[in-house]
Amino acid sequence: MVARNTIRVGIDIGGTFTDLVATDEKRGVWKIKVLTTPMDPSVGALDAVRRLLEKEGVDAGLVRVVIHATTLASNALLTGNVPKTALVTTAGFRDVLEIGRQNRPELYNLQVERLPPLVPRRYRFEVRERIMYDGTLLEPLDESQAILVARRIRRLGIGTVAVCLLHSYANPKHEKEVGEIFRREHPGARLSLSSQLLPEFREYERTSTTVVNACLQPLFSEYLKKLEQGLEELGVRAPLFVMQSNSGTVLSRQASLEPARLIESGPVAGAVASKFYSGGSESVVSLDVGGTTSKAGVWSGQGFEVTNEFEVGGRLHGSRRVEGSGYPVRFPVVDLVEVGIGGGSIAWADDACVLHVGPQSAGASPGPACYGNGTRLPTLTDASLVLGRLSPSFLLGGELPLKPRFAYAAIDGLVAKLPRMKVIDGAIGVLRIAVAKIAEALRAATVEKGLDPREMVLVAFGGAGPMFACEVAGQLAIEKIVVPPAAGLLSSLGLLLAEPLHDSVRTVLGDAESANGKELENIFHGMEARARNLLRIEGVEEKDVSYQRFVDMRYQGQSYELSVPLRGKIIARGVVRSAIRDFHQRHQTKYGYSQPDKPVEIVNVRSYCRGKAGTIASVTNTLAEGGLPKTRRVWFMDGRSIECQVLQRNSLPPRSKGKGPCVIEDYDSTLLIPPQARYVIDRNGSASILI
Numbered sequence: 059m060v061a062r063n064t065i066r067v068g069i070d071i072g073g074t075f076t077d078l079v080a081t082d083e084k085r086g087v088w089k090i091k092v093l094t095t096p097m098d099p100s101v102g103a104l105d106a107v108r109r110l111l112e113k114e115g116v117d118a119g120l121v122r123v124v125i126h127a128t129t130l131a132s133n134a135l136l137t138g139n140v141p142k143t144a145l146v147t148t149a150g151f152r153d154v155l156e157i158g159r160q161n162r163p164e165l166y167n168l169q170v171e172r173l174p175p176l177v178p179r180r181y182r183f184e185v186r187e188r189i190m191y192d193g194t195l196l197e198p199l200d201e202s203q204a205i206l207v208a209r210r211i212r213r214l215g216i217g218t219v220a221v222c223l224l225h226s227y228a229n230p231k232h233e234k235e236v237g238e239i240f241r242r243e244h245p246g247a248r249l250s251l252s253s254q255l256l257p258e259f260r261e262y263e264r265t266s267t268t269v270v271n272a273c274l275q276p277l278f279s280e281y282l283k284k285l286e287q288g289l290e291e292l293g294v295r296a297p298l299f300v301m302q303s304n305s306g307t308v309l310s311r312q313a314s315l316e317p318a319r320l321i322e323s324g325p326v327a328g329a330v331a332s333k334f335y336s337g338g339s340e341s342v343v344s345l346d347v348g349g350t351t352s353k354a355g356v357w358s359g360q361g362f363e364v365t366n367e368f369e370v371g372g373r374l375h376g377s378r379r380v381e382g383s384g385y386p387v388r389f390p391v392v393d394l395v396e397v398g399i400g401g402g403s404i405a406w407a408d409d410a411c412v413l414h415v416g417p418q419s420a421g422a423s424p425g426p427a428c429y430g431n432g433t434r435l436p437t438l439t440d441a442s443l444v445l446g447r448l449s450p451s452f453l454l455g456g457e458l459p460l461k462p463r464f465a466y467a468a469i470d471g472l473v474a475k476l477p478r479m480k481v482i483d484g485a486i487g488v489l490r491i492a493v494a495k496i497a498e499a500l501r502a503a504t505v506e507k508g509l510d511p512r513e514m515v516l517v518a519f520g521g522a523g524p525m526f527a528c529e530v531a532g533q534l535a536i537e538k539i540v541v542p543p544a545a546g547l548l549s550s551l552g553l554l555l556a557e558p559l560h561d562s563v564r565t566v567l568g569d570a571e572s573a574n575g576k577e578l579e580n581i582f583h584g585m586e587a588r589a590r591n592l593l594r595i596e597g598v599e600e601k602d603v604s605y606q607r608f609v610d611m612r613y614q615g616q617s618y619e620l621s622v623p624l625r626g627k628i629i630a631r632g633v634v635r636s637a638i639r640d641f642h643q644r645h646q647t648k649y650g651y652s653q654p655d656k657p658v659e660i661v662n663v664r665s666y667c668r669g670k671a672g673t674i675a676s677v678t679n680t681l682a683e684g685g686l687p688k689t690r691r692v693w694f695m696d697g698r699s700i701e702c703q704v705l706q707r708n709s710l711p712p713r714s715k716g717k718g719p720c721v722i723e724d725y726d727s728t729l730l731i732p733p734q735a736r737y738v739i740d741r742n743g744s745a746s747i748l749i
Contacts (some may be wrong), residue, residue, distance in 0.1 A: 064083060065082045065116060065117075066081055066122055066123050066554055067079075067080045067121055067123070068126075068550040069125070069127070070128075070553060071103060072324060072350075073129065073350035073400070073419065074350065074402050074421055075093060075521060076091070076095075076106055077090070077546070077547045077549060078092075078107065078547075079550040079551050079553075080110055080116065088110055088114050089725060090106045091546065092106050094421075096421065099130060100281060100284050103285060103288075107292055111292060118292055122296055123296050123297055124297070124298050125307055125554060126553070127326075128323060129324055130281055131278070131317055131318070131370075132370060132371070134273075134274065135176075135273075135371040138174075140176060140273040141217070141218055141273065142218070143219070143220060144182070144183065144218070144219045145177045145181065145182045146184075146185060146207060146211075146220070146222075147183075147185075147222050147224075149186045149187070153179070154265050155177060155265060155269065158172070158382070161381055163381070163383035172382070172383070176385065185199065185204045185207060186199070187199040187232045189225045189228065190228075191228060191259075191567075193228035193229035194229075195229070199236070201235070208239050208240045209243055216247075217246060218250075219240060219247050219249050220252075221233055221236050221251050221252065222252040222261075223253075224261065227257040227565045228259075228565070230253030230254070230257070233251045233252065233253045233254075234253070236251075237249055248276065250275065252265070255267065255268055257564045257565065258563050258565050258662060259567065260388070263386045264388065267318060267389065269385075270318045270370065270387050271317060274318060275314065278320070282298065286298050286310065297310070297596075300323065301320070301323035301326060302319045302320055303322040303391040304391065304392065304561055306556060306560070307553070307557070308596075319389050321387065321391070322391055325355075325392075326392045327549040327556060328353075328520070328549035329346070329362060330552040330555055331542065331549070331555055332357075332519065333362075333517075334555050335548075336515050336517050339515040340357075341357070341358055341514045342517055343357075343517070343536075344516075344519070345499075345500060345519070345527065345530065346519055346549070347400060347401070347521070347525075349400045349402040349419065349421065350398070350419040351397065351400050352396070352496045352499050352520075353394045353395065353396045354394065354395045354502070354504075355392055355393065355395070355503065356514075358509060362392045363392070363393040363503075363507070364390050366388055366391070366621075367386075368387050369383065369384030370385050370387055371385050393503075394503075395502045395503040397496065398417025398418075398419075398495075399415060399492050399495045400416070400419060400438070402420040402421055402437050403415050403418070403419050404435050405436045405469075405488045407472065407476055411475060413472075415491045415492050416495070419437075420435055426465070427468035428440050428450075428464050429458070430461045434471060435468060436468035436469045438492050438522070439465075440465035440468045441465075441486075441488035441492075442485075442522075444482065445692065445693040446690050446692040446693060446702075447692055447693075447730055449728070469485050469488075470484075493533065497530050497534060504534070505534075511534040515536075515539075515540055516531050516538065517539075517542065518539055518540070518541050518545065519541070519542055520549075521726060521727055523541075523727070524541045524545050524727045524729035525727070525728050526730075527729075527747075528718075528730065528731060528732050528735055528747060529694075531749060532749060537749060538747070540744050541729050543707070543743035543744060544725070545724065545726065545729075546725075546727035557668045557669055558596050559666065559668050559669070560588075560589035560593065561589075561664065561666050563662050563664045563665075566578070566662065566663055567659070567660075568659065568660055569614075570609075570634060570660045571658070575633070575634065581663055585663075585665040586605055589667035590667060598670065603668065603669060605665065606665070607623070607664070608623050608624065608664040608665075609624060609634075610660070610661045610664065611637065611638070611641040611658055613645075614658070619659075619662070620641060620645060620648065621664065622641045624637055642654050642658075688704040689702060689703055689704060690702055690704050692719065692721060702718075702719045702720050703721070704723065705723070706724075707724035707725075710739050712740065712741045713738065713739065715736070715737070717734070717735065718731035718733050718734065718735040719733045729745060735749040
């Protein structure tokens with residue numbers, strides 16, 4: 059065994075590959091990439107850990123922490139593979155899930171079909187009670203009816219229950235009483251109480267969030283338990299953390315209770331790492347091109363663009379989520395724009411002989427045709443291999459050999475449906491469509507939000523991101539691209555950089571000018587005390603905890619609000635007035651107008667409590683001799699083929715410089731630099747490219 063200091067491990071499960079990065083205090087780094095096992099993602103994750111321990115000779119007893127990101131939640135909701143769940147709500151509000159909001163996915167389609175409710179009507183139960191919007195008690199809880207409901211749910215064999223009573227965000231008394239009744243009458247049930255999970259107004263969104271959480275609880279509880287048992291069998295007894303959608307981590311025990319916070323965990327981890335490798339830029343756009351999708355996110359000023367208006371399981375129209383087509387989840391989520399293009403995206407021709415790429419993906423099984431697993435469907439990876447962009451023998455250090463003849467056969471089968479087109483022309487067509495769609499995601503993340511991408515640094519990663527980064531940047535006139543080391547494993551790196559983080563929210567609803575500072579201070583103090591206790595359980599010392607406070611504000615009469623950070627540590631009159639001025643300014647920036655003379659309301663108060671962020675060693679490989687110069691003929695989007703120099707990433711030390719056209723191959727990704735572009739390797743091992 060290799061004697062090293064404590065080791066931290068990050069594991070990210072994607073649609074095609076499961077990535078592992080481990081680092082220790084002596085600047086040792088291990089990188090492992092294996093195929094994802096869709097039927098049971100924990101199998102692939104444990105296989106990666108086994109390789110780390112057995113093939114790399116790492117001592118399992120030295121692993122101090124394991125941080126994990128997974129697509130389990132989104133996959134379960136997309137496929138509808140969720141356990142039977144019950145909903146308990148106030149009498150008269152049984153159908154809130156189906157009524158939803160007035161918005162429709164297709165405005166002019168009178169036959170539009172929405173996703174079926176996660177809880178069918180026969181499993182939605184009412185109890186008589188009523189609390190007013192201000193928390194006053196109007197009608198006490200009918201305990202005898204609640205007992206009958208609990209017994210009925212137990213007889214039905216339903217082990218997961220969501221409880222969402224009217225206005226429980228203002229007064230949780232009745233929800234707590236229902237929870238106690240269930241613990242007596244149905245002690246084996248997993249409960250999600252909306253007053254504990256999301257004490258925020260808007261009945262439909264709060265009910266939906268609570269139901270989504272309840273549906274995911276059994277899946278995550280069993281999955282994380284199985285993963286922890288597998289790690290223990292391998293000798294790893296370190297605590298398991300899970301990445302949240304808000305860019306922070308949480309202990310697995312808490313993740314099992316609040317799995318709705320984990321839906322976008324993997325993609326967000328990559329965005330976290332992209333800021334670290336951006337070279338200190340305050341204006342960054344991240345591009346993650348994986349096996350199934352491409353995702354773009356923005357760091358502007360002091361943090362990522364974050365949204366509380368997120369829908370899971372919905373449809374995409376180009377790069378935009380179709381509002382009203384999914385299940386709302388009202389937790390903070392790093393705002394990523396997604397488009398259905400990745401290395402495994404399938405190319406196809408419609409009845410009019412028009413070429414398309416995606417959103418269907420070959421995934422990990424069977425994968426692209428060039429994997430040799432029996433599929434004949436052409437993918438973006440096959441097109442890249444045909445165009446000379448990929449090496450048949452270098453991917454994963456040679457552990458995943460590609461078969462060019464299968465790629466050619468797949469593209470040939472595609473172009474047979476397209477009149478007067480050759481195999482190379484078909485592959486270039488696939489490439490052009492893919493680049494255009496990826497650029498659309500970047501445009502939606504920047505231009506459509508009032509940001510100028512020409513002033514930003516593009517950080518490209520994912521297994522396929524570096525291969526298309528320069529061409530995508532050219533579409534938006536972005537001049538600087540950064541490709542981090544181990545770009546294909548960057549989401550796993552992001553896990554090692556993420557902070558323990560707990561966010562809380564509570565609705566207060568009141569006029570901002572007359573806000574009671576002492577009341578607000580008490581609310582913040584309560585939220586922060588809970589978060590501080592969770593961080594203590596996670597091993598974070600008090601001196602390493604930092605706090606951020608926000609108020610959600612709106613003009614009187616508006617339906618939605620903007621989140622405004624508070625500048626002072628103690629809520630005083632001047633702090634609230636300063637927040638009001640900041641709100642007017644933010645409103646002007648976001649919507650192009652403000653109304654300083656109109657009354658402003660405080661709707662919610664929010665708190666973010668963070669632990670100290672992780673650190674990582676340099677992930678560059680030990681420098682190796684470059685060997686004899688190699689070249690390969692590569693086709694570009696303009697239809698030209700150029701003989702390009704082929705370099706290995708681990709043969710390029712810091713301060714190395716060069717110019718395109720060239721191909722730089724790494725264990726986990728391939729970087730293509732076009733003609734006229736110049737690159738330099740910085741001290742972190744990133745390739746900075748100017749085009």
